[in-house]
Amino acid sequence: MDPTSQNATKGTINSVFPQRRRFPLFGFSSVQIPEELASFDDDEALPVIDLDSQLPGSQQQQQQEQGVIEVKTYPELSAVAKSSSHQNFNILIHMKAPKSSDETTDHNQNKTSTTTTTDNSRAGAPLDLVAVLDVSGSMDGSKLALMKQAMGFVIQNLGPSDRLSIVSFSDRSQRICPLRLMNQSGKQFALQSVHNLTILGGTHIAAGLQTGAKVMTDRRYKNPVASIIFLSDGCDTYTVNNQRSNNNMAAGYDQLIPSSIRPGENRPSVPIHTFGFGSDHDPALMNTVAEATRGTFSFVESVDTIQDAFAQCIGGLLSVVVQELQVKVESDHKDLRLSSIKAGSYKTYIPLDARTGFIEVGDLYAEEERNFLVEIDIPQSSNSDSIMQVLKISYAYKCPISKQLITRENVEKASIERPEFLIIPPQVSVEVDRERSRVETAEAIAKAKAEAEEGNLAGAKGTLEECRGRISGTRLRRRGEGDLDEEKVLESLEEELLEIEKKMVNMRVYMKSGRALAMSGLNSHMQQRAATTSFGFGSKMQLDTCSATRSSSYQTPHMAKMVQQSRRTLNSNSADQRLPPSEAELMPPPPPGP
Template sequence: MGGDSTWKKVKIALGLNTCLYLPKTIDDDDSLHSPTPSSRSRSSDVRHRMPTTPTPSSSGLQISKYGIKSSSKRICAICLTTMKSINGQAIFTAECSHSFHFHCITSNIKHGNQVCPVCRARWKQIPLEKSTSSRVKSSINSSSRSDHDPWMLQQYMPPQQTRSDRNVPLLFQAPEPPIFDDDELINPKTEENCSANPDSNGTIEMRTYPEISSVARSSSFKDFGILINIKAPVTKGNQNARVPLDLVTVLDISGSMTGTKIALLKQAMGFVVQNLGPLDRLSVVSFSSSARRLFPLRRMTETGKQESLQMINSLVANGGTNISEALKKGAKVMTDRKFKNPVSSMILLSDGQDTYTSLSPRQKGLKTDYHILLPDCNIPIHTFGFGIDHDACAMHFISEQTGGMFSFIEAENVIQDAFAQCIGGLLSVVVQELRVEVECVHPSLKVKSIKAGSYKVVMGANKRSGLIEVGDLYADEERDFLVAIDIPVDDSCNEMSLVKFKIIYKDPVKKTTVTVGGKDDVIIGRPETTAGEETVSVEVDRQRNRLRAASAIAEARGAAERGDLTAATTVLDGCRKKLEESVSARCGDQLCVGLVAELSEMKERMASRRVYESSGRAYVLSGLSSHSWQRATARGDSTEMTSQILTYQTPSMVDMVNLSQTMCFSRSPSSSSMVKPAAASSKKKKSLRSIHSFPQRQPR
């Protein structure tokens, strides 16, 4: 009896009508046969009943939401490599017509996940490892198929679930270790590489600006402003110029993420995975009604990337939203790890509100207490509120309390760009444990205030000194802090030494402590009289405008939360007029122009209660996060004017966002290279509207 006839009998005996492909040799370029007619019939029926979603890609590339390019049929949607039957490995094509490497899809469904990773069609037949049944084994081996093809199809029989588990994805049912100390060993060559490149980066730059250059001896000056500007060094573009990252991403896969949302989330995570280096480590926690660690912290080598992408692409949206448990799980990954990379961070994305945690106010009529959501972990958490139904207040609170950033993702297609901007910063940390010390020099002076946003400020007991705890800085990132003092009448000298600044930080590459400044005093003249009105420093006025705008935004938000949108818009209008009359505005300062545009945008988002609830609140909170930490956030879908505002964004962030917006799969199915599409410029312009930033500081 011929091999083909034997195989047909085996299929009939198993009651299967399969889309089964024989593996071809490694030299054969044509990796797939055409599917059977019955497969086409089932496929068309499934596509008629279910919406299509974009193919999750390892690079997070922009793929049309209206369908899948034909070239992707020759790429496995799980491991994202060319669909070739190398070394005799089998290729499985499901009843929905999508094809995968056998070893990829068996890994995907072994936890009970019986839906297609691409189109979410529920399968009636799934591939399983070769049966131990002697009848099946002997029948397959007697056919013309290679013994390297150890698989078969079986009717799917879902495991029984209890009533309490019906909303929990089956992927969550596998046990987890009690302690997450199974993180992958940090590359032992990391320290050697860093020490071998001691001059990888420069040192921090520091500049100071008094509000005016002189004050008459017979005059006093209240709230005299002194600005300190610090700028982090620029990396030289190699792996040794930065330190490795430990990153935990906490991803919402609740039922509301079904369809395009989860596909775009997988795509964005694919981009993150592909842009992490071999020394960086990643762990992913997914959550819905419960939370689960998909895999421990592992280095993003080629093998680590491939295995991580397989797990990410196996995610299925289902169940409720348990943010509290998810953050605790993510924090546990960080606290239980055996080894630590120099930089650690968490990312949380959610499109809904926590449905499992009681967030009742401390007292009736007061604000909701979100402290219960915070994990016991001293790690920055960067939060991403997705869509109009997420809890913006909770997400902003989590990021603010942990030192992270809150981004508002209003449009589905900018998830990847938002993630790109975030990791562009995290992968460029060049300064750690930064603190700024200020000390009064003249004996009659005291520090009245230090404007530092959300950074911790510690004042000396005698108010003649102060300290700002800044923490990490990304490459080429800047910080501005405004110190205020009262200058008294003084007839004893021609000039006055006001204060001196000292910066102390850790160079994470060299593993050394660096001190900058501490010797040069900020000095102003004290002439007998001054000729006319002194010229105000544009640098100081610019920062006063930024602080004024941030204060107005916070005040307007408070009024909006009380339901008084009229008062909120009045506050914004008043601040906008003051900015337009300022010294820096008259000098054409672009930061001032951007702040005015931002206030106008916020006013539009407070036009009605419905608009404020759907997008205004999240937009405002993301803006407050950006100003308070002086760091870029993704913010809604900004106006054309606001899209040109570029402060806070660093070159590494810009480069990563540009990479996200311009990369796509090559049309050649035999190549995995990336190309820049001809239409990238128009899409890039549109996407930039969703990444909010301010114009770069003007050259001095």
Template sequence: MASKWRKAKIALGLNLCVYVPGTVDDESPPSERLSDAALLSPSYTPAAPTTPTPSSRGLRLSKSMSRSSKKICSICLATMKRGDGHAIFTAECSHSFHFHCIASNVKHGNQICPVCRAKWKEIPLQGPSLDPPLGRARINPVDWPQNNAMMTVIRRLPPPCPNANRHTAPLLQAPEPAVFNDDESLDHQPNSAERSTPEKNAVDSNSHRTIQIKTYPHVPEVPQFTSCDNFNVLVHLKAPISISGQNLNINQANLPQISQTPRAPVDLVTVLDISGSMAGTKLALLKRAMGFVIQNLGPNDRMSVIAFSSTARRIFPLRRMTDAGRQQALQAVNSLVANGGTNIAEGLRKGAKVMEDRREKNPVASIILLSDGQDTYTVSGPVGNQNQPNYQLLLPLSIHSTDSAGFKIPVHAFGFGTDHDASSMHSISEISGGTFSFIETEAVIQDAFAQCIGGLLSVVVKELQVVIECVHPSLHLGSLKAGSYSNRVMEDGRMGFIDVGDLYADEERDFLVSVNVPAESSSKETSLFKVRLVYSDPLTKENVTLESDEVRIKRPELAGQEVVSVEVDRHRNRFQAAEAMAQARTAAEQGDLAGAVSTLECCRRVLSETVSAKSRDRLCVALDAELKEMQERMASRHVYEASGRAYILSGLSSHSWQRATARGDSTDGSSLVQSYQTPSMAEMLTRSQATLLGSPSAQRLARPVWSFASQPKPR
């Protein structure tokens, strides 16, 4: 035994690999072994041994091996424990990984250490039999059982070609088609069981598939002989509810879909930054987050993956996420290698091309963009007299041009870390109609993705347009406060339009309509306007038109006690806070941090004196906490550059679209700001957190979520 152990120590000293025999439970047929897709899956957890291993039969590992057993595998993010029945590969650079994880990585052409980026001369291979092929050597220094199919094999790599370009080689392994019209067909013939349940559910839920319309005048009455030039009315909309099971068992995190009820299928293109700065833990966590997304897409959803660094490449075509499609997508994501520069524009161009060239279209389409750096290829300088570069150059014409026959797909941008160009990412999302999220810490990538796809997988309204039409002959519209939503008032002031687009299940929208209220001589009531909604149901493909009752106010002869609507007041505060954020950001970009902080402080004082704030309205409490957080992130130029800019821009994105975004939090770096979060988003986020908690590498606890719609608790 002593001589055998000396051989093992010699192998360890040479930084080679030690074969750890599997347990009895591991001796399963090849078809039952974990695939590459399973290894990448967020729910993958290495099985604990149930039978004794060599370490439990008197073998004592060295101190160096003991320390390495406490490490985290950078591929699957699971703890590498001694005697768990899984081989550990220690590379020439001294970094260790689970053998099956790194063997899968190498199989796709990765010859670089995922942690330190060192180029290996020797790589692990997975041999299906005991006898290695000619020219390969198996390291098995200890006389352990030889009947396990998982063997440690080292292959010495040939010297690189003199003209090889290591920055672009991973993206140039095979030629791409000139036209991306190879998307998988949407044809799907469900069996009788699949066919009966959705139809029944669709009928049962028909009464729930209508948008709710409510209106709130600023005050319920105006004296007869008094006129108002700037009278506010809040128009409140709530999308049809989600009928997904709210009591979903969070331990069932491996379910392919978040809901078993019918929903509109999605075409999703993910544009991922794999530049050199993403190497190591960042790329590993990105792969894990993508694994979560893939596992939660349904068989009628389609996904494509674009990877970009110095160049961009479509590494996975638009395919349906069936069982086979998921496995192929997971393998494609697992093959990613980080190196090169950052060419966001080329990545977006490829992503838009996938959407443009597809032969068939799912009802919902979206692009997810993640980057941790600045575009070093396209944006070269300011435009005209502006100090900011022309970020519109980063977007293909099909996304931001008005001459593209209405083709407009939202880009949900995720700025990762402190070095990304928040202004660029925010501009990309703003122009395309998507949201910008600030991922401050690595651990929150999966949660941020989960919240986003929780919404995308619950779209219940398409192409919503809100029409405001005056009723009283002397009434005219003043302004429409709609954030970033396109809106316009006709020249005669009698009609206005707000283009809202898509709504997620249970999502709410609030718009402030300003009108002039004329004086009345005898009428006891004045009709102001009515609201009409025109939209498409993505599930039934039907066009729907809804019309509200007329908005009326009472006209007493004498003025009574003024009763201000808290609903109107709280949303006036929201718009005012968003305006203060935009002004503070402008001042900060001009170098006036003191002025920016003063602007935010002034807004906080004004909000504190409002009716809703005095009634301790929770939205106002949350707004005050948010403004205070922004002030703290403007404490210095360094703090502002590192996180303040991105935090403010993600806040502006959230308020301007009234949609949840992910943001860092100074009191808890792994938390998300849950503004406007819908139940579907919260459910997917809970699923993500449960997946992370179930992982051996989980280092944090799940945090309760809240939404403004459900009266959030103050932070």
């Protein structure tokens, strides 16, 4: 890459791509926050640090170089004969976020240290986290104990520059811990607040979300990263049940989301990562809240895996290295126009001239990956060029720590060969084939879910089975090529489809677990971000499996490390809880008789 194409200045994404149109994302109406809610402007002040004045020029340059996003392109075919045209030609854009720096900035000491980072939790920018926790009557017993244990793990793995607030809700909501730095005293206060949680009343989800949102919006100080984790094991017994009808099960869900934390014009969203705890929660509600704020929806069917689910989530939140990422795709040939961009739930925009396209990606965790399929039409060629330039890729994002705007122009270009004729037609790219299968899986899950919601379980199972058959055919066709990574990814997609299909044996099973499994899996595929499901932490998705299987669930290395830490903690706790041997057992055996 030409070094002159790099530009790092403070500003906004719009100043880099001015022709990119800002379009409304969601039009949800909001719930009025009750006037009796107190002001939450008592958040603890952040340490003051001026990175620009403290980092020498060489270190700033090094920081920018470490922030390069890896971009690769993979044309569907490596060559198209000049006499041929190709409609809906796919080009895969693969992006991978940079690793977290090996050096860490000591915010609390107001100085930059060069000590090697050994704490897995400190991989990215400081975090403001609000935990909104259900303490309604259905959480009594082991659920409450497991939730407390999971929150204890979260608290212990936050760094001294991170801040945490805790909100509990039942038939009303209460902020039990203000937004405090997670230094030693802050952790002690937070742990005591969690320990004191008690069960009471019904499930007023709107109240919990309102209070959690107000903690965020009332902040006097702001860490670079902000998020809400929201856990509930039941259905809203106040706002939603009084409004929805039998013909529209999702009616009223959008009203639960305060407008202050939804994405809007020049206002990034505060992601709400929702956790459906057990099999009695309302997955449509949890999924709606997550989707509207660009969060993930995790289905924690087995309640004893809640700590792992929290660990995976915060492993990502503590490793944010890219914010407000925008990608620009440009035609690199006068005869080529963009037909479409398949980007899942990410917003895309192609102007009328179809020469450029834009993808609004947002935040990326360290080493997190994204794939986008661009469709173009390849015309016949009459010129003498043997190589056809097809696309060029640029991007811009904000560094969450330095607040600098990093731009890379034309970081990657895609091209294909245009020979006079082809003796042997080239095979479809392995990478494109794999991405098509992933997209096809997501589309099949979406279609099957819609059919199941209408009561057509036979049609839903048929949709999943048909997709599974096509992916199996692709896998068998590719088996002889020796690409084990692709085979394992395709096997994982097949297994996911089969798992959802099994949950559609009848409507009772679908409503109990199939619905949540499908919604959580679809949410994960659409965002290409890891979320916990009964499949995701099942026997097919263990963390010690190969990298290909792990990448198919979108789990980043920092997420995997945090879950591994969670499991070590759980194993240690289990060992500590074993009863010590009795005095009689410790005494030596009596000597043998004469």
